[in-house]
Amino acid sequence: MKLLIPAGLNANLSLETFSGEINSAFPMTLQPGDNITRRRGKRMNFTVGGGGARITVGTFSGNITIERGGRSNKEE
Numbered sequence: 001m002k003l004l005i006p007a008g009l010n011a012n013l014s015l016e017t018f019s020g021e022i023n024s025a026f027p028m029t030l031q032p033g034d035n036i037t038r039r040r041g042k043r044m045n046f047t048v049g050g051g052g053a054r055i056t057v058g059t060f061s062g063n064i065t066i067e068r069g070g071r072s073n074k075e076e
Contacts, residue, residue, distance in 0.1 A: 001057065001059050001062050001063065001064050001065070002065045002067060003055075003057055003064070003065070003066050003067070004067050004068075004069040005026065005048060005066055005067070005068060005069055006069045006070060007068055007069065007070065008049065009048055009049055009053070010048065010049035010050040010051055010052040010053065011047070011048050011049065011051065011052055011053040011054070011055050012045070012046075012047050012048075012051045012052070012053070012054050012055070013044075013045065013046055013047070013048060013055045013056075013057070013066070014043075014044075014045050014054070014055070014056045014057070015042075015043065015044045015045075015056075015057050015058070015064050015066075016042065016043045016044075016057070016058045016059075017042050017058070017059045017060070017061075017062065017063065017064055018059075018060045018061060019060070019061045020042075020059055020061060020062045020063040020064060021042070021063045021064075022042055022044050022063070022064045023063065023064070023065045023066070024046075024065070024066035025066060025067050025068045026046070026048050026066060026068070
């Protein structure tokens with residue numbers, strides 16, 4: 001699964017996959033309690049920009065890739 005995030009977006013992301021990988025073009029800082037190497041699945045929560053909107057993505061057997069998109073409408 002590929003998610004294209006506008007460069008100027010402010011959001012909180014929650015990602016989870018049972019048997020896939022999580023990759024992001026955005027810097028990710030793990031929060032206390034986050035564990036991406038658990039025996040059953042991987043879960044990450046991180047903030048893009050100043051946070052705000054909540055985006056939740058989950059998959060059972062696929063990878064999750066977060067890529068940078070174009071400019072957001074706020075920047076135009």
